[in-house]
Amino acid sequence: MAPCTRTELARLYDDEGDRLERQIARRIGNRSIARDLVHDIFLRLWERSGELHGNPAAFVTRAAQNVSIDHLRRERVRNTHSAGLAANDPAPDPAFATLAARQSGRAVREAIRDLPETTQRLFLMNRVQGLSFREIASRYGMSERNVAKHMAKAVASCARALELPRGG
Numbered sequence: 001m002a003p004c005t006r007t008e009l010a011r012l013y014d015d016e017g018d019r020l021e022r023q024i025a026r027r028i029g030n031r032s033i034a035r036d037l038v039h040d041i042f043l044r045l046w047e048r049s050g051e052l053h054g055n056p057a058a059f060v061t062r063a064a065q066n067v068s069i070d071h072l073r074r075e076r077v078r079n080t081h082s083a084g085l086a087a088n089d090p091a092p093d094p095a096f097a098t099l100a101a102r103q104s105g106r107a108v109r110e111a112i113r114d115l116p117e118t119t120q121r122l123f124l125m126n127r128v129q130g131l132s133f134r135e136i137a138s139r140y141g142m143s144e145r146n147v148a149k150h151m152a153k154a155v156a157s158c159a160r161a162l163e164l165p166r167g168g
Helices: 006-028 031-047 056-088 094-113 117-127 133-140 144-162
Strands: none
Touching: 006 031, 006 056, 006 133, 006 144, 031 056, 031 144, 094 117, 094 144, 117 133, 117 144, 133 144
């Protein structure tokens, strides 16, 4: 099948995005992460020039199932690893957990604050105000693709801020 045009891909996102988010959220139990995973699906499609094979709705539905399964697998591995580490610790320290959560929050806030002003504003409009890419694009007179690029940059910055230090 020929690649989707930008308009077709945007229409597919508008038509299927909410449904995919609900589908993923039911599987993984977290609406916010589900929204990120849907954005990832469409961003990957966008980066691959909208390369879809067969029925586009069926394609993104299958992609949603796959990212849900991948996410749950990663969580299981992470939880198993954490449980193994916790088994070696004599007792969990609530003060340490509180400090770690504060440091993570601070790292994300700093990552957002360090973003270019436009990227920061678009990210907050989507994540805090809940505006869709289309609504943001309309407000700022830019393409949805441009909004998606800003969002990908912001999400990547937040993810890097939360990465554990390497080495050791």
